[in-house]
Amino acid sequence: MDKDAAKKYFENDRDRASGVKEIEVDCLWEADNPQQALSWLRWHLYWPATIADATEISGASQLRIQHRAFFRGHGDAQWQLMPSLHRLQGAEQLKAAAATRLATQVIKVEFDLLWSRDGTQAWPPLASHSAIAAAQHYQFATTLLDWSASPAVAVHFATCRNEDKISPQASVHWFTSGDAEDLGIKFVLPPIYVERLYRQRGIFTDMTPEISKTLESKAKKIVFPGWPKLSVLFTENGSQTFEAELMPSDAWFENLRRWSIENAGGTMQDWPAEMLNLDFIRQYGHHPAVLDFSEIQAMFEGGIQALPMVAFIDEFARRINRFGTCYDPRVLDLIERNNSELLHWFRKIGVTFPKCGKTVQPLP
Numbered sequence: 001m002d003k004d005a006a007k008k009y010f011e012n013d014r015d016r017a018s019g020v021k022e023i024e025v026d027c028l029w030e031a032d033n034p035q036q037a038l039s040w041l042r043w044h045l046y047w048p049a050t051i052a053d054a055t056e057i058s059g060a061s062q063l064r065i066q067h068r069a070f071f072r073g074h075g076d077a078q079w080q081l082m083p084s085l086h087r088l089q090g091a092e093q094l095k096a097a098a099a100t101r102l103a104t105q106v107i108k109v110e111f112d113l114l115w116s117r118d119g120t121q122a123w124p125p126l127a128s129h130s131a132i133a134a135a136q137h138y139q140f141a142t143t144l145l146d147w148s149a150s151p152a153v154a155v156h157f158a159t160c161r162n163e164d165k166i167s168p169q170a171s172v173h174w175f176t177s178g179d180a181e182d183l184g185i186k187f188v189l190p191p192i193y194v195e196r197l198y199r200q201r202g203i204f205t206d207m208t209p210e211i212s213k214t215l216e217s218k219a220k221k222i223v224f225p226g227w228p229k230l231s232v233l234f235t236e237n238g239s240q241t242f243e244a245e246l247m248p249s250d251a252w253f254e255n256l257r258r259w260s261i262e263n264a265g266g267t268m269q270d271w272p273a274e275m276l277n278l279d280f281i282r283q284y285g286h287h288p289a290v291l292d293f294s295e296i297q298a299m300f301e302g303g304i305q306a307l308p309m310v311a312f313i314d315e316f317a318r319r320i321n322r323f324g325t326c327y328d329p330r331v332l333d334l335i336e337r338n339n340s341e342l343l344h345w346f347r348k349i350g351v352t353f354p355k356c357g358k359t360v361q362p363l364p
Contacts, residue, residue, distance in 0.1 A: 013039045013042065013043070014039070014043060016035065016036050016039040016040075017036065017039035017040040017042070017043045017044070019031075019032060019036055020036060020037070020040040020222070023223075026220070027220055028220070028221060028222075028223070029220075029221075029222040029223070030222070030223050030224065031222055031223070031224040032224070032225075033224060033225055033228075034155050034158070034159050034170070034224055034225070034226075034227075034228065034229075034230040035230060036224065037155055037172060037222050037224040038151055038152055038155045038230060040222060041071070041151035041154075041155070041172060041174075041222065042151060045066075045069040045151065045174065046069070046150075046151050048066045049065075049066045049067065049068045049069060049319075050318070050319060050320060051066075051319060051320050051321070052064070052065050052319035052320065052321040052326055052328075052356045053065075053321070063321065063326075063356050063357055065319060065328055065330075065356060067176035067177045067178045067179075067330070068149070068176065068177045068316060068317070068328060068330075068331050069151075069174040069175070069176050070147040070148070070149065070174060070175055070176070070177075070180075070203065071147060071148050071149075071150070071151050071153070071154035071172055071173070071174045072145070072146065072147050072148070072154055072157075072172065072173045072174070073153070073154035073155055073156065073157035073158030073159075073170070073171070073172050074157075074158055074170060074171045074172070074173065075157075075158055075159070075160075075161050075167050075170050075226055076167050076168075076169070076170065076171075076226075077167075077168070077169040077170060077171035077221070077223045079171075080212070080216055081145065081173060081207075081212055081215055081216045081219060082145075082207075082209075082212050082216075083141075083142060083143050083144055083145045083207050083212065084096075084139075084140075084141040084142060085097060085100070085141040085142055085143050086143065086207070086209050086212060088141060093141075094265070095261075095264045095265055096140075096141035096264075097141065098264035098265050098269060099140065099141070099257075099260040099261045099263075099264035100132075100135055100140045100141055100142055100260070101269070102259075102260040102263060102264060102268060102269070102276060103135050103140055103256050103257065103260040104131040104132050104135050104140075105131075105273040105276045105277070106256060106260075106273070106276050106277045106280050107130075107131040107134050107135060107256070108130075108131040108273060109273050109274060109276075109277035110277065110286065110287045110289075110290055111126055111130055111131060112126070113286070113290050114287075114289055114290050122349075124309055124342060124345055125341040125342060125344075125345050127189065127339065127341055127342065128341075129188050132144065132188075133188055133189075133190040133204060134190070134253075136190075136204060137190065137202070138250065138253040138254070138256070138257060139257060140257065140260070143206055143207055143208070144188060144204040144205065144206055144207070145204065145205050145207050145212075146202055146203075146204060147202065147203050147204070147205060148202050148203070149203065149315045149316050150232075150315070151172065152230070152232050153202075153232055154172045154174075155172055155230045156229075156230050156231060156232045158170035158171060158172055158224075158226065159226050159227060159228070159229045159230050160229055167226040169223045169224065169225065169226065170223070170224055170225065170226035171221045171222065171223045171224070172221060172222050173219045173220070173221040174219060174220055174221070175215060175218060175219045175220075177328070177330045177331050177334055178330070179215070179218050179219070180205075180334055181330065181334065183211060183214060183215060183218070184211075185205050185206075185207075185211065185215070186205065186206040186337075186338050187203055187204070187205060187334050187335055187337070187338055187339070188203070188204040188205070188206055188338060188339070189203060189204075189312075189335065189339045189342060190202055190203070190204060203316070206338075252284065252285075252287045252288065255283075255284045256280065256284070259280055259283070259284070309342065309346070310346075310351060313327075313335070313353060316331050316335065317331040317332050317335070317353065319356055321356070326354050326355060326356035326357070327353040327354060327355055327356060328355075328356060329355040329356060332353055332355060
């Protein structure tokens with residue numbers, strides 16, 4: 001895209017965003033269509049939070065940083081910000097929790113096997129929550145709630161189902177890094193070497209019912225018709241644009257979900273993880289990455305081993321200023337608070353994320 005075309009694109013996007021109506025002051029907005037909602041989210045929340053704006057105050061340079069927003073799309077605007085496990089009750093909830101426990105045990109053994117292979121010593125660390133994070137994205141009931149750093153991904157998920165065509169209104173909800181800090185929300189980074197999680201620029205919040213209710217009252221949202229579907233477009237080499245497939249299927253995880261549900265509530269609940277894994281792989285085999293891990297190995301080999309992780313952190317915390325780039329200290333602290341193994345690994349291999357100074361003035 002040349003300079004003139006880019007200028008016209010941004011002008012059209014800004015004009016489109018200006019048509020959004022504020023329904024409740026600083027709480028609820030309404031757009032005429034999904035594209036208009038995305039334009040508004042970009043101009044008011046996403047793009048401003050990528051900049052560390054330097055201002056002169058009493059002869060000293062200070063940085064002002066707008067709080068980073070985290071987005072979640074709903075096909076029905078009436079849906080609550082409640083993790084899947086907390087939406088269930090009684091026996092149904094108990095069975096779903098049992099199925100998830102079985103699955104996470106099997107997944108953990110698979111990850112441990114993969115990380116014990118020769119050549120994995122330099123890989124990013126296997127976080128303690130990797131198994132439950134992977135289970136969450138393959139539709140197991142957990143206490144985790146999915147969010148994305150990308151408003152385009154959130155709008156896509158609000159419009160991608162056939163049911164969204166007849167939904168009265170879809171919505172995108174968001175909360176900020178300031179809200180997360182105030183509420184003590186626990187951020188869980190997904191294992192981004194699982195392809196679909198990395199594509200979605202996703203992050204999880206670990207929620208109790210009480211935190212869910214509080215966040216529901218603090219989160220803001222924009223509503224819009226659930227149709228037409230809004231695809232997420234990626235660009236390679238600055239020119240080639242293609243539609244992203246955010247939910248590639250994985251037959252192994254689909255088999256694991258069926259197996260876990262079938263065996264939930266039985267005697268397997270008392271089995272050690274290795275026995276559960278053995279029973280599952282006897283029927284369905286190891287995950288393909290364990291049998292042939294050349295593809296995932298290539299991701300972390302040599303000088304590029306940290307690049308996927310760096311790109312992930314960049315999406316959440318990197319800011320541009322007139323001196324170059326720096327990283328939002330508030331977002332880095334939120335990430336490190338519950339994902340210290342990853343940040344320690346970065347420091348160990350010499351990757352640093354310079355914070356945006358000590359004079360940061362967050363904007364509400």
